[in-house]
Amino acid sequence: MTNRKVVSFENIKVACKNCSLSTLCLPMGLSPEDVERLDTIIKRGRPYHRGDHLYRGNDKFHSLRVITSGSVKTYTPNEDGGEQVLGFHLPGELIGLDAIQDNHHNCSAVALETTAVCEVPFSQLESLSSLMPSLQHQMYRLLSREIGQETEMLTLLGKKSAEERLATFLLSFSERFKQRGFSPSDFFLSMSRHEIGNYLGLAVETVSRLFTRFQDEGLLQVERKHVQLLDLPRLYDIVQGTDSIKSNQSRV
Amino acid sequence: MTNRKVVSFENIKVACKNCSLSTLCLPMGLSPEDVERLDTIIKRGRPYHRGDHLYRGNDKFHSLRVITSGSVKTYTPNEDGGEQVLGFHLPGELIGLDAIQDNHHNCSAVALETTAVCEVPFSQLESLSSLMPSLQHQMYRLLSREIGQETEMLTLLGKKSAEERLATFLLSFSERFKQRGFSPSDFFLSMSRHEIGNYLGLAVETVSRLFTRFQDEGLLQVERKHVQLLDLPRLYDIVQGTDSIKSNQSRV
DNA sequence: TAAATGACTTGATCCTGATCAATATCATCT
DNA sequence: AGATGATATTGATCAGGATCAAGTCATTTA
Structure with missing residues (x-):
């Protein structure tokens, strides 16, 4: 019990200026004084x-x-008890932006694993951003970026095949892990197949089959949640719609 | 030629304070002085x-x-020459928010009919919003609202049937026309069937067939771009997924 | 250590909506 | 008014992915 204090949460507090995520996060582009x-x-x-x-x-x-x-x-929990997964969020990412409009949350957020967060009281952020043009600018940029990201997702869901969807999904994680200093080709996915399918507008079974197919094609190695991307260029081709593993499938 | 001046565009300029759209638009919630x-x-x-x-x-x-x-x-024009329709915008709606993030447009905007717009230079708006907390607040709200709307669209494209999609589409226009003082049940759609299909992630033929089916079911009357919604409650049921015209179809 | 529970995979079949194809209708433009 | 090209409708067929149904594997609980 005495060692509790050593790992107490007070001790793990970190200031923005010492945080490795600050280049991805709200402080991006702010002067040191503004970050303080x-x-x-x-x-x-x-x-x-x-x-x-x-x-x-x-x-x-x-x-x-x-x-x-x-x-x-x-x-978002939807009428008939089911849910629509809206996104998976990694360190440095800001969530809750959709709630500004009417001061209440329209969706739910749940930790997929042990997760730490910084809370940014919005009314204070708003006041501060009135005083700090660079912070205001950063807020506009982050809100706009969120809109752009959702737009990409609309294109994905509106037009892309199951194969393109999963490849896009995997490469999105690849890039985001890379940005955060982790391997872009070897990582663990913290969500279930069911959640992936829900997010991508696909059935669980389809996601599972695609993982198997991608593995058979040598695009990746998958073991439950552990994914190793073996052929990034080919995955990018699939995302573009310029490549498909189906031709190879039928050749065999 | 002499009558040109009478209808010259100088003469149709309107100030925000006299504009009927101000309750939907940027000035919403601003004091009269701030609107000026x-x-x-x-x-x-x-x-x-x-x-x-x-x-x-x-x-x-x-x-x-x-x-x-x-x-x-x-x-957005996509790689293979096609396009993904992102939205249809009516008077009072603000577009271009996605371009703030990196100072260039990521999508294209085209007039579907004769269309007038107000241009709001963003750098000036930004400066002004630093000086006017209520304007800053309104900007945050509008950006957040845009995120929320795209989220709804994600749910639509991820889960809903063709029928639910078209019903949702029609009711969205119904509500927006109503907000603007027009009939919620009798209006003209300015876009083609192709564009509707593209927007909803459906083929043109599917859209056309759905219009026919909805009409056969007495839900609406459609004549090219002219739509009359005859049974709003039933359309809302379809949106919820609690109703479907299929049962009736097979009964006949 | 066994049983239970939940997550995932694999196979068989079905169905919604896409695609292909043939008109039909409308909007321009001489 | 008639020709032309875009837009829309309707029909027939096809296919991608959903659904249904077992079965396997992993992790937790007892």
Whole structure:
């Protein structure tokens, strides 16, 4: 019990200026003094465990959240008890932006593994951004980027084949892991096949079959949640729609 | 030639404070003095004709635009020459928000009919919003609303049947026309069947067949672009997924 | 260590909506 | 008014991926 203090959450608090994620996060592009000011409003609480909710649809909105470690799934519960997965979020990513519009959450966010976050009380952020044009600018950029990302997702769901969807999904993680200093070709996915399928508008079975097919084609090696991408160029070809593994399939 | 002046575009300029759309638009929630200040940066140019581009993907971004009359389609040209329609925009709606992130347009916007817009130079808007907290707040809200709307579209494309998609589409227009003081049940769609299908992730033929089926079921009356919604409650049922016209189809 | 539970995989079949093909209708433009 | 090309409708067929149904594997619980 005495060693509790050593790992107490107070001790793991980190300031933005010392945070490795600051180049991906709100402080991006801010002067050191501005980062200090931003830091004063940020709250760092205890980690969430797998399955814990950061917030739920209909909760009153008070803070944006930045993932600092772990990963988070956002989703909207839909009428008939099911859910639509809206995104998977990695360290450095800001969530809750959709709640600004009417001051309450429209979707839910749940930790997929042990996850730490910074909370950014929005009313304070708003006041601060009035005083700090660079912060205001960064907020506009982040909101706009979110819109752009959702737009890409619309294109994916509107037009792309199952194969293109999964390849896009895998490469998105590849790139995001790489940005964060991890291997772009060897990583663990923290979500289930079911969640992947839901996110991509595919049935679980289709996702499972695609993993198998991609593996048979030598594009990747998969062992449950552990994925190793073996042929990134080919995966990029698939995303573009300029390549398909089907031809090879039928040749065999 | 002499009567040119009478209808010259100079004469149709309108200030925000006199504009019927101000409750839907940027000035929403601003004090009269703030609206005046906002008005000073807004440019009102000559109308676009059907097929004219307001901007194209890759254009440098300088202004947000508010539709004041007519309608606009936004789309991303994709690799293989095709396009993905991202949205249809009616008077009062703000477009170009996705371009803030990196100062250039990622999608194109084209007039579907004779269309007038207000241009809002973004750098000026940004400066002004630093000075006017209520304007900043409104910007955050509008950006967040856009995110929320795209989220709804993700759910539509990820899970809904063709029938649910078209019903959702029609009711979206119904509500938006109603907000603008037009009939919610009798309107003209300015886009082609092809564009509707593209937007909803459906083939043209499917859209055409659905219109026919909806008409046969007495849900609506359609004559090319002229649509009359005859049974709004039933259409809402279809959107919820709690109703389907298929049962009736097979009964006949 | 066994049983139970949940996640994943694999196979067989079905169905929605895509694609292909043939008109039909509309909007321009001389 | 008639010719032309775009747009829309309708029909027939096809296929991608969903659904249904077992079965396998992994992890937790007892």
